Amino acid sequence: MTTEVKNAAPLFAALGDETRLALVSRLSRGGPASIATLAEGSDLTRQAIAKHLGVMEKARLIRRERRGRESVCRLDTQRLAQARKSLEAISRQWDASLARLKAFVEE
Amino acid sequence: MTTEVKNAAPLFAALGDETRLALVSRLSRGGPASIATLAEGSDLTRQAIAKHLGVMEKARLIRRERRGRESVCRLDTQRLAQARKSLEAISRQWDASLARLKAFVEE
DNA sequence: ATAAAGAGCAACTATTAGGTTGCATTTAGA
DNA sequence: TCTAAATGCAACCTAATAGTTGCTCTTTAT
Numbered sequence A, B: 001m002t003t004e005v006k007n008a009a010p011l012f013a014a015l016g017d018e019t020r021l022a023l024v025s026r027l028s029r030g031g032p033a034s035i036a037t038l039a040e041g042s043d044l045t046r047q048a049i050a051k052h053l054g055v056m057e058k059a060r061l062i063r064r065e066r067r068g069r070e071s072v073c074r075l076d077t078q079r080l081a082q083a084r085k086s087l088e089a090i091s092r093q094w095d096a097s098l099a100r101l102k103a104f105v106e107e
Numbered sequence C: 001a002t003a004a005a006g007a008g009c010a011a012c013t014a015t016t017a018g019g020t021t022g023c024a025t026t027t028a029g030a
Numbered sequence D: 001t002c003t004a005a006a007t008g009c010a011a012c013c014t015a016a017t018a019g020t021t022g023c024t025c026t027t028t029a030t
Helices: A002-006 A009-015 A018-030 A035-040 A046-058 A077-106 B002-006 B009-015 B018-030 B035-040 B046-058 B077-106
Strands: A062-067 A070-075 B062-067 B070-075
Touching: A002 A077, A002 B018, A009 A018, A009 A046, A009 A077, A009 B009, A009 B018, A018 A035, A018 A046, A018 A070, A018 B002, A018 B009, A018 B077, A035 A046, A035 A070, A046 A062, A046 A070, A077 B018, A077 B077, B002 B077, B009 B018, B009 B046, B009 B077, B018 B035, B018 B046, B018 B070, B035 B046, B035 B070, B046 B062, B046 B070
Parallel strands: none
Antiparallel strands: A062 A070, B062 B070
């Protein structure tokens, strides 16, 4: 339960960067794309973007598939859903705590 | 919209650490607590915990209130809700993208 | 009045993260 | 076949992070 929440830390860490969040947004709006394509709009070098994608892949936020000479990245939406669920779990804990407090006060 | 998502980066970064996630969980289950109390269970020093609480406060994940000689920390649940909403926004983008693809294929 | 508890502040260290450049490798295409 | 595109890999730099210790200050409680 608590460990389950703790395990989400690398996932949140992967989301905790402007560049990476932008990539997530880009992939969610535009669908799968190659590294070079993703680097095109950015003011960072292609290698910097590749590093970020590496971090995201390690956190299993995206998956990469080699297609010929390019490697195309796609969002792992299940993983995003996991992040949502972790936050909801925390919210539930909070609500339960409020309920306990309420019960205590009314007693 | 995209900037709105980007602004969530520091928030996710604050959540992206095991120790801090544990603190969030602790605060959500047990309610507000002083720094010393929060540091008690940990194997880290009180100062380390205080630093983590500092970054959480800067990310507005928690608020601190001085009560006599101790400072009690409480979760900012609105901020947690913001994090949830950001993830949901991304999911919505994704769904919209899927819908566009579907429309394109069926046309 | 004094000792101990709780916090805050500062300095210091070690590791990690984000970014760069340069070069090698594989694949597409003219 | 030969060139240009897309990656991958490695070394390197700098700034930020996570952690420590030590000291001071304020507040509580005996």
